[in-house]
Amino acid sequence: MSSLPTETIEITVRSQSSWRSWMERLGPLLALVLVTLGFAIADQIWGQGRFIEIRNARVILVFTAPVAVAALGMTLVIMTGGIDLSAGTASMLCATVLACTLNADYPVAIAVIAAVGTGAVCGLFNGLFIGVLRIPPFIVTLGSMTIFLGIAKHLANSSTVFVDRQRIPEWLSKFTSTAPPHWFGWFPNIPSGVWFALAISVVVAIILSLTVFGRHVLAVGSNEGTARLCGVNVFATKLYVYALAGVLFGIAGLYSFSLLRMANPGEGIGKELKFIAAVVIGGGSLSGGRGSVLGTLAGATIMGVISSGCDQLGVVNATQDIMIGVIIIAAVSIDQFRNRRQE
């Protein structure tokens, strides 16, 4: 700020919170409300009216939380213009590590650290190849996807790792418990896992919108050249993003272990697509530079609502798949349409 304004020229400084930008931010949330309303009404007419019960809401939230946590990691990756296809198998590798360490009678704290640490190492592995050798993320993670699967299978002796009930600490089994709710006065008892997912979301949102690192992520994603020009360490930024995403995938593995009380490495195959779908439904752009925590949360929840609602209505699994596919394409189409109109 070496030089102060010398001329006074009128410029209008208007805050950006115009109607349109709010719509853009709240669009996925609005979609979530519409989908929920739709199922609630359909359930009242054709179903048994159980869809809008608190109990069902709990089930939806509990099953959405792991997807949401992993999808937040995917959001970070996608915002840098990358992709992580190894997310699904990485999170199951973490779950397998957790199961194995618990079986080996290690303290719980060590087991959890090992599991989440495995996620971080997976992310660093991807990040190093993407950052240092500049191999396209799609290729690197396509390879690491099967590498992680293989390692997990080795650990699990190519089967499922079961853990005795006594060995699982109470907090971990309650983490995603769907037992009937009891009330603290007026407030529903939401399992700790959901709260934890919310806390993670807040942290990621703060990182993205309020920290230097967040700006660097955004800058790398929208134009790598510009970021380099401005002295941003593109390599380090990418490395951190993949590592951080790896940590989140590890936490997602924790959730899925808590839900099933076992770890099956093969379960991770295809999960990454679900995470990507949540980001895309939430308005993230695969070309980078765009995505939001709120959108991703809404995207993950929409998928949870659809599968729960379909279950309640007795719709077969095949139809659920079709519906989720339609929602993905619709979300991106609406987005494209809106962008084109703005131009």
Added chain:
Amino acid sequence: MVLVWHVPEFTKGVGSRWEPFLHDPCPHFVLGVLRDVQLLRQNHSEVIISKLSLNDRAPLLVMDRIGKRFGATQALRDVSLEAFGGETLALIGENGAGKSTLMKVLSGAHAPDSGFLHLNGQPFQPSRPVDARRAGVAMIYQELNLARDLSVEDNIMLGCERSRFGFVRTIEQREKVRRALALLGHADLSPQRRVGSLSIGVQQLVEIARALVSDARVMIFDEPTSSLSRHDVQHLFAIIKRLQEQGLAIIYISHFLEEIREIATRYVILRDGQTAGTGSLKETTDKQIVSLMIGRSVENLFPTVPHKIDESAMHVDRLAGRKSPCNVSFQLRRGEILGLFGLIGAGRTETLRCLFGLDRVERGRVRLNGRFPAARPSARIRAGIGLVSEDRKGEGLAQKLSIADNLTLSAIRRYSFFGLLRLKSRHEVVAKWMKRLSIKARGPEQPISQLSGGNQQKVAIARVLHQDASVLLLDEPTRGIDVGTKAEIYRLMGELAGEGKSIIFVSSYLPELLAVCDTVGVMSRGKLRELRRASDWTENEVLSVAIAADNEIEREKDSE
């Protein structure tokens, strides 16, 4: 003939002048004249008649009182122009004056709200770009639309392949391509070459050939020379002259008045979506054109601010990159504006990038304030160097991000308070810089992509100022910017030099370099050939130094 009925009513006393027209068998002639007769009714007869006698043929393309409105903004209002076969019409105007909207109407991308188009005497209403293309209107855009991995031939025939039962008719196609290339005077270009391996000048040629193959009658060049070297520009002009000889009507959009004078005969000036002036270039001075363009008279196209040159600020010692620069040494003093001239590929951009640590530095040192900062952008930024990239869209600015994000990205840690950003104070600072450089925008949060080229460039410069750079490396900062903004940037450069900052100014536009800089260096083949005070150079000397070495390169290429 319809004309005979109408003409006598309006042309008392000038009958003889109509004679040649009446014998013209060309059918589209009728419309051209009838249109002018209507005008004649309204306007001074003298003017119209003299105009008619100038153009003894009917216009190939008529755009008549075109209007176009986008929401609340009237982008075009009653804009008319005529383009004649065998002639180049210059379309001049500042950015945002409506040139591109007008051309989009012509090429079918926008439908006009009012007005008429006539092509070849026929009413012409393109509703899609394909329609315009089929009717013979071709646009050559600033950014080339070529598939880099396809061959010259495939690119030229793309979209109009000759085929039988789904198979490409290779022989027929090659013949067509060969004819088009021969017409452009480049029969020697191999149709099998991969387009990506060609220079930008030749790529443009391919694009023009593509337009020829689709039987274009009207060809629009949208700032075609902005990415060409001087050599390629001369080449392009030769091609345009050939196209003229073929009877095509050329519409040439450019900011460079010298170029326009060289290639065009008539001009149309747009300002704020309206026709600000039209006439013959021979009868109009540069000053008149510029004042018509910006709506006020300018005394000086290159405003300079007096500044004094101080002690040495940066010492560059035998700087060498991978290919270029090649052992470049010079000294930059505080308050000095150093211009670098050279043809495309001379190594000017590479020199700046090495100075900034953006490209790999093989050898050589840069001393700044007694220190030798590491060759990384972050280290060089801290040392006080700032770079404005020549590639505004691709590298210089992140188009999706806001003005505030772009402006502060290189020094964003300044707003970090225990890890969190103080967005409010950043907002205020950005607003201040926007005011200082008179950046026209809704506010600091507006995305860059919505700004005009000139305002985008100002944001890029503001970023360098915001990061407190004392040595500014400006790579083609005035490219693709309107005259008014250019003058603002020259003035700003002078002011900054007055504050003791040092500037390296890379440009391919010689007049601005010689007018604005204190010292001008000429580069070629990665080497800094000669450095003199700007007042000691003449344009011809600069060019001969730049080109002399260029010929050397070509000799080398031939011998390879």
